[in-house]
Amino acid sequence: MGISPLKFYTALADKSVDFFTGVPDSLLKQFCLCIDDNVSEDRHVIAANEGNAIALAAGYHLGTGKIPLVYMQNSGLGNAVNPLLSLCDRDVYSIPMIIVIGWRGEPGVKDEPQHVKQGKVQLDLIKALDLPYAIISKDEQDISAKITDGIELAVSENRPFVFVIKKGTFSKYGLESSSDEEIMMNREKALDIMLSQFPEDVIIVSTTGKTSREIFEIRERNREPHYKDFLTVGSMGHCSSIALGIAISNPGRKVVCIDGDGALIMHMGSLSTIGKLKPKNFYHILMNNQVHESVGGQATSARFIDILELVKANGYANVFFTDNEEGLISRIGEFMKETGPNFLEVKIKPGSREDLGRPTVKPVDNKKAFTKFVQDK
Numbered sequence: 001m002g003i004s005p006l007k008f009y010t011a012l013a014d015k016s017v018d019f020f021t022g023v024p025d026s027l028l029k030q031f032c033l034c035i036d037d038n039v040s041e042d043r044h045v046i047a048a049n050e051g052n053a054i055a056l057a058a059g060y061h062l063g064t065g066k067i068p069l070v071y072m073q074n075s076g077l078g079n080a081v082n083p084l085l086s087l088c089d090r091d092v093y094s095i096p097m098i099i100v101i102g103w104r105g106e107p108g109v110k111d112e113p114q115h116v117k118q119g120k121v122q123l124d125l126i127k128a129l130d131l132p133y134a135i136i137s138k139d140e141q142d143i144s145a146k147i148t149d150g151i152e153l154a155v156s157e158n159r160p161f162v163f164v165i166k167k168g169t170f171s172k173y174g175l176e177s178s179s180d181e182e183i184m185m186n187r188e189k190a191l192d193i194m195l196s197q198f199p200e201d202v203i204i205v206s207t208t209g210k211t212s213r214e215i216f217e218i219r220e221r222n223r224e225p226h227y228k229d230f231l232t233v234g235s236m237g238h239c240s241s242i243a244l245g246i247a248i249s250n251p252g253r254k255v256v257c258i259d260g261d262g263a264l265i266m267h268m269g270s271l272s273t274i275g276k277l278k279p280k281n282f283y284h285i286l287m288n289n290q291v292h293e294s295v296g297g298q299a300t301s302a303r304f305i306d307i308l309e310l311v312k313a314n315g316y317a318n319v320f321f322t323d324n325e326e327g328l329i330s331r332i333g334e335f336m337k338e339t340g341p342n343f344l345e346v347k348i349k350p351g352s353r354e355d356l357g358r359p360t361v362k363p364v365d366n367k368k369a370f371t372k373f374v375q376d377k
């Protein structure tokens with residue numbers, strides 16, 4: 001059955017927790033939907049990355065004296081470590097908050113390769129950060145009492161308290177967000193078009209989540225090999241930096257980075273590094289659906305950003321835009337021909353196939369074949 005997200009939320013609200021921020025996670029999807037439904041927009045902020053969320057929550061506490069809540073997938077803990085240790089820690093400013101962490105890769109629970117190590121070291125990491133914690137599963141008998149205990153400890157000791165949430169903890173909330181926009185192609189179709197149009201020896205680095213899963217499936221469907229594609233299965237937000245490293249070390253090869261809006265925003269600073277280095281062989285494509293589609297469709301802040309102005313301001317040479325198939329087909333050639341760094345924003349609608357699979361090639365095997373393709377002259 002699982003814990004009702006509303007019950008979890010109500011237990012927090014009863015203790016005056018009224019500010020929520022974080023980066024979404026599929027294990028926490030139902031909880032996020034519940035917050036969306038019960039909290040005003042300025043009290044539920046989807047942050048660019050988990051470190052920002054901790055700092056934003058800290059600011060809320062400084063501004064109100066209240067206990068804020070931060071949620072994240074455990075892969076985001078790395079982004080949060082600095083503000084946890086150098087801002088919230090009891091040896092520094094001693095800032096209380098509740099942190100809800102989705103436990104991907106829990107030992108004994110089957111999960112994708114990129115989650116296994118993180119899941120294994122999860123509790124040790126929390127202990128090393130000197131954070132008190134409680135583990136919550138769907139079998140939790142008295143969630144209100146657990147939440148009360150956590151909040152009371154955070155308040156009495158002025159420090160963050162963590163709830164580690166096991167897979168399957170939350171029952172369905174019921175409300176599904178849907179897009180009312182009548183636009184655009186879907187991502188898989190757009191990827192299909194692009195992959196068929198790229199020159200033969202193009203190197204591809206794609207972003208975390210369903211974009212890479214779709215690229216993998218398109219290759220399978222077309223009976224094409226996978227060695228041209230580096231599927232950045234973890235390390236959300238870093239695929240453009242990985243692509244940059246490959247581009248500057250292989251100036252004779254064209255490198256395409258296929259990014260997501262959530263990921264690009266998460267580590268937006270990489271745009272400035274790309275703009276500064278100006279690699280002529282760098283081709284950055286943004287699949288912009290304005291949501292974190294891979295983990296449940298929660299909005300990113302992409303809708304508030306003029307992405308093309310942003311990348312121009314960071315020093316990219318040329319920018320392109322399309323929101324339809326004909327436009328994509330006609331622009332992709334020109335985009336790949338112009339000297340880079342070039343940027344193409346592809347506006348797509350949220351959503352993906354229900355039966356979308358996952359890469360069946362292991363990350364280390366992907367790396368081996370990919371590096372051979374990149375390094376063999």
Ligand SMILES: Cc1ncc(C[n+]2csc(CCOP(=O)(O)OP(=O)(O)O)c2C)c(N)n1
Pocket residue numbers: 023024025073075076077079207208209210211234235236259260261262263264289290291292293294295300
């Ligand atoms: C540091 C980190 N935080 C959170 C996640 C969980 N996560 C995986 S994919 C994803 C959404 C990515 O959104 P976007 O880049 O917009 O691509 P889309 O899913 O819409 O294709 C999130 C939040 C993660 N893998 N790593």
